[in-house]
Amino acid sequence: MRVTIKDISRYSGVSTSTVSRVLTKNPKVSEEALRKVQEAIDALGYIPNSAARSLVNKKRGMIGLIVPELENPYYTEIIHGVEEAASAKGFGTALSCHMDSAVDKQSIFKLLELGVDGIIHAGPLQNDQLIDYLRMQKVPYVLLGRKLKGSDCSYVICNDFQSAYQATRYLLDLGHRQIGFLFGKKNSYSSIQKYHGYLAALKDAGVPAKEALIRTGSLSYRGGYEAAEDLAEGQTEFTAVLSGNDMMAIGARDAFLKRGLSIPEDISLMGIDDIFWARVRGIDLTTIHVPQYEMGSKCFEILWRKIEEPQSGPEHCVLDGHLMERSSCRRITPAM
Amino acid sequence: MRVTIKDISRYSGVSTSTVSRVLTKNPKVSEEALRKVQEAIDALGYIPNSAARSLVNKKRGMIGLIVPELENPYYTEIIHGVEEAASAKGFGTALSCHMDSAVDKQSIFKLLELGVDGIIHAGPLQNDQLIDYLRMQKVPYVLLGRKLKGSDCSYVICNDFQSAYQATRYLLDLGHRQIGFLFGKKNSYSSIQKYHGYLAALKDAGVPAKEALIRTGSLSYRGGYEAAEDLAEGQTEFTAVLSGNDMMAIGARDAFLKRGLSIPEDISLMGIDDIFWARVRGIDLTTIHVPQYEMGSKCFEILWRKIEEPQSGPEHCVLDGHLMERSSCRRITPAM
DNA sequence: TTGTATGCGTTATCAT
DNA sequence: ATGATAACGCATACAA
Numbered sequence: 001m002r003v004t005i006k007d008i009s010r011y012s013g014v015s016t017s018t019v020s021r022v023l024t025k026n027p028k029v030s031e032e033a034l035r036k037v038q039e040a041i042d043a044l045g046y047i048p049n050s051a052a053r054s055l056v057n058k059k060r061g062m063i064g065l066i067v068p069e070l071e072n073p074y075y076t077e078i079i080h081g082v083e084e085a086a087s088a089k090g091f092g093t094a095l096s097c098h099m100d101s102a103v104d105k106q107s108i109f110k111l112l113e114l115g116v117d118g119i120i121h122a123g124p125l126q127n128d129q130l131i132d133y134l135r136m137q138k139v140p141y142v143l144l145g146r147k148l149k150g151s152d153c154s155y156v157i158c159n160d161f162q163s164a165y166q167a168t169r170y171l172l173d174l175g176h177r178q179i180g181f182l183f184g185k186k187n188s189y190s191s192i193q194k195y196h197g198y199l200a201a202l203k204d205a206g207v208p209a210k211e212a213l214i215r216t217g218s219l220s221y222r223g224g225y226e227a228a229e230d231l232a233e234g235q236t237e238f239t240a241v242l243s244g245n246d247m248m249a250i251g252a253r254d255a256f257l258k259r260g261l262s263i264p265e266d267i268s269l270m271g272i273d274d275i276f277w278a279r280v281r282g283i284d285l286t287t288i289h290v291p292q293y294e295m296g297s298k299c300f301e302i303l304w305r306k307i308e309e310p311q312s313g314p315e316h317c318v319l320d321g322h323l324m325e326r327s328s329c330r331r332i333t334p335a336m
Numbered sequence: 337m338r339v340t341i342k343d344i345s346r347y348s349g350v351s352t353s354t355v356s357r358v359l360t361k362n363p364k365v366s367e368e369a370l371r372k373v374q375e376a377i378d379a380l381g382y383i384p385n386s387a388a389r390s391l392v393n394k395k396r397g398m399i400g401l402i403v404p405e406l407e408n409p410y411y412t413e414i415i416h417g418v419e420e421a422a423s424a425k426g427f428g429t430a431l432s433c434h435m436d437s438a439v440d441k442q443s444i445f446k447l448l449e450l451g452v453d454g455i456i457h458a459g460p461l462q463n464d465q466l467i468d469y470l471r472m473q474k475v476p477y478v479l480l481g482r483k484l485k486g487s488d489c490s491y492v493i494c495n496d497f498q499s500a501y502q503a504t505r506y507l508l509d510l511g512h513r514q515i516g517f518l519f520g521k522k523n524s525y526s527s528i529q530k531y532h533g534y535l536a537a538l539k540d541a542g543v544p545a546k547e548a549l550i551r552t553g554s555l556s557y558r559g560g561y562e563a564a565e566d567l568a569e570g571q572t573e574f575t576a577v578l579s580g581n582d583m584m585a586i587g588a589r590d591a592f593l594k595r596g597l598s599i600p601e602d603i604s605l606m607g608i609d610d611i612f613w614a615r616v617r618g619i620d621l622t623t624i625h626v627p628q629y630e631m632g633s634k635c636f637e638i639l640w641r642k643i644e645e646p647q648s649g650p651e652h653c654v655l656d657g658h659l660m661e662r663s664s665c666r667r668i669t670p671a672m
Numbered sequence: 673t674t675g676t677a678t679g680c681g682t683t684a685t686c687a688t
Numbered sequence: 689a690t691g692a693t694a695a696c697g698c699a700t701a702c703a704a
Contacts, residue, residue, distance in 0.1 A: 002473065004697055015675045020699055028673060045472055051387035051396065051451045052697030055680040060387065062430070062450055070412040071612060080406045083433050087443075092450045094398070095431045097419050107423075114398055114428045115387045136381055137338070221616070254617045276407060280557075281590045282618030340681055351691045356683055364689055388681030391696040 003046045012040040023048060054115055062092040063303060064111030068099050068123035072220065072247050073275040074292055078122055078144060081296020089304055091117075098123075104130050112137060118303045120144055124188045140306035144299045146189040147316070154306065156299040156317040160190045160272075163288040163321040164197030167242050167270045170286075170323060172205045175332040176240035176268060179207075182227040182252055183244030184219040191219075194244050194272065212236040219244055224251025232259055239268060239332055246271035246278050246287055253283070253328070268329035272321065279326065286328045288321040295319060339382045348376040359384060390451055398428040399639060400447030404435050404459035408556065408583050409611040410628055414458055414480060417632020425640055427453075437462045441469060448473060454639045456480055460524045476642035480635045482525040483652070490642065492635040492653040496526045496608075499624040499657040500533030503578050503606045506622075506659055508541045511668040512576035512604060515543075518563040518588055519580030520555040527555075530580050530608065548572040555580055560587025568595055575604060575668055582607035582614050582623055589619070589664070604665035608657070615662065622664045624657040631655060 009016040022037040054060045067075045096107040118140035143155040184191035217223035243249035249271030274289035345352040358373040390396045403411045432443040454476035479491035520527035553559035579585035585607030610625035638651045
């Protein structure tokens, strides 16, 4: 049995309410009492029971964070950002990790059961049911990395359209005209935005988009690898490839290298995210830097405000990515 | 205000006790009552309040996991293993992440305050104070990746001595005699074990160890980079380098490459861990595979048993690593 | 300034 | 099988 305020009360000779006042920093406590209570707390190693506490004031000091996976450093950076921001405000973080968005509801249920004060959802959202559920449960929540059309919920995103546009534009400027595009399933907001960014950049440059150069797959190393193989096996020539994220790009890279193609000599390759590994030698991936850590911390701050002020309206935060030029792309003379 | 059993009671027309019985799967409930309660639960979207629950039965259904960082995929794999094992048993995971072991006590305090049923500590342990604190608080806990000498606490580790021995042995078998060793600070159990494994392998092969070939640093990319630079700037020749973990090895790799050295032509390089990135092309690091995911899941299971059966004695689990041969090492003819 | 009493949501004990 | 009630640890309104 852990030490409770009753023990402190007994040890220090004051009532439990006085102990409680000390704990809540209520100024109406005498020097004398304060000292005695502090002593008792130290001596007994008292730790407040936030479960009991939350029962009376409905605050748990904990948020729930849902991510689809941990293999992609993109997510771990986000977790890091969330966790540090939360920690700075005295909040704990309950982590839930699963690919399968079919179990989303279960995991939200579990998080709510644990008593989190709010939820950050960084995974892909299949549909609006989840949001309806969250809304019904009246839990503050913030979406990270995607927004829902026609919904008024808070979110933090990177400007995916602009990221893909920028990347495509960069490849175009290097002289590439046949640019492959590997991205996620078309039901994800973020992937669709990137897709449109890619198309828009091509259009603005007067370069026709070719269906034959576009592949979808999972936003993972494996997904990139497979999509790249498929692309390479096709009949259509290409000199550059843009991937929806760095993991896919690195998977694609390995697929190309395995086929004996060189990067950037044969194929210029770009990713989006700028994960840690993009910059190590031997990978050296030109990519669009996405401020993952900042997205995480910003996300917590928005959630925090919603927790403190439940009536407050939705907040949106859109961050911009920027080009990180490395050595996976080269300039070519466009074949006319 | 969230839905409570009172609401369910009112909606379904039975007492709160009966509702509670349904919730706890108590068989003494009539078909009729069960049905009505279920209906109410579905209709109202009821979620049990585990804070209130824990107040009476002292079980929170949540564990705390402490890791030093998230940049090293070694830790994220461990988190993954812990999280999935916990999730399978209906447990939530509260994550705490910090490098500075000086804040360890604070974070354990926070975790305990949140009400975790047990703690997994995967970070470096500066001293035994932490353990004393955990013991004093009577919290079940398991150490991951290190054990404490002379302490009877549960732990899950990889056989670090054997890993380093194996790696060194491999390099020796390839003909290397001048083998550099980059590892963590000597106050960490795991680093010391690896150090001894390295020395033992040299000794068994009749190769004298040279202080000039040994460097310590932080077990990170940066740490490896710096240690490797320092080693390369030294006067002593070497043809191979073993790093305490893959992150260090990859950092060292970049430092060597930057100096114009090739791997494995000029230097054979090995790591320990076998993180995801060790196998991608362009890195292709020969290393010792450490079952990180399994360590995480095993660790949770041990903790779980301690939670269910607090009287049970300490459990120890020592897993073995095995060689993953890739292309960062080459055979040489020893210079006599 | 301090102590007493009440309630938070839930389970368990005790009657019925 | 069911319901009333106490108890869990804590914060607070109220009384002193």
